[in-house]
């Protein structure tokens with residue numbers, strides 16, 4: 001069930017609801033609703049007498065199993081990564097190499113992507129590779145390299161965590177924790193990042209439905225962390241032409257279901273460098289809150305995923321093109337524009353009368 005509490009309700013109201021839920025053995029989590037007051041999602045039902053409290057505005061059943069992630073709790077959310085806000089209408093570009101290769105290489109890449117217009121740095125220190133014989137990442141030395149790149153550029157960074165036992169270590173360094181596609185349904189890991197106190201970027205499993213994707217976000221939220229950004233990174237279909245197929249239905253489709261920001265990863269979503277710019281534009285046109293891109297000063301020499309990695313020059317083009325596209329498509333205040341048209345029409349009618 002979902003309970004809305006007035007902004008000026010005494011703090012004891014939300015506390016009493018959370019306590020009552022605990023007494024009934026139910027999970028309960030509190031978000032800030034659109035009205036500025038608390039919205040409490042409870043994984044079950046409380047008796048009416050537990051809710052007869054000052055400031056309780058509304059009590060309704062949850063229609064979605066991903067209750068906290070759903071539009072029933074909020075209409076939109078923003079997530080702060082360091083000093084960068086995701087979900088405020090301006091597309092955010094997250095970029096960097098697939099893998100952290102060395103301290104020097106990560107700093108060089110960070111400076112290059114920042115000059116190209118990215119505001120959040122990426123790089124894998126722990127890599128989920130299909131082959132056990134491929135480069136597996138630098139581990140903690142990779143986290144140190146990312147932190148050094150942050151010191152030089154001031155850019156916050158996101159990096160993948162693959163195991164529950166490693167969450168504390170990665171969270172000590174990173175500004176945002178990445179849950180990779182292969183781990184989207186690793187429930188112990190989702191529960192653990194729910195308690196990590198850092199924003200999370202959750203990548204869609206490449207054979208996961210949108211409902212399963214949102215349920216994984218719900219796991220993180222139900223364990224205490226509402227700072228979740230979704231990432232559409234391509235799914236498997238019958239077609240083997242591309243490494244994956246970027247599912248752009250997911251972007252506006254998820255916006256009709258969830259308040260969580262969503263970014264698009266055209267690097268993994270196509271597996272082909274030549275397609276990344278167009279699919280970045282398509283992702284922004286579809287309403288994505290940002291892009292997650294593999295970029296490297298010399299992609300052909302990258303230690304992983306070079307074939308889908310763009311150069312800093314290509315990144316700069318994408319940043320400029322998508323910023324312009326977003327402004328053209330979404331920069332207009334629809335309500336104000338409709339009002340202007342109504343006023344102009346009324347003026348024309350008055351003149352012609």
Ligand code: PEP
Pocket residue numbers: 098124128160179180181182203233268
């Ligand atoms: C990545 O972004 O580094 C990555 C491994 O992506 P995915 O989990 O989507 O395959």
Ligand code: MN
Pocket residue numbers: 098099268294304305
């Ligand atoms: Mn990669």
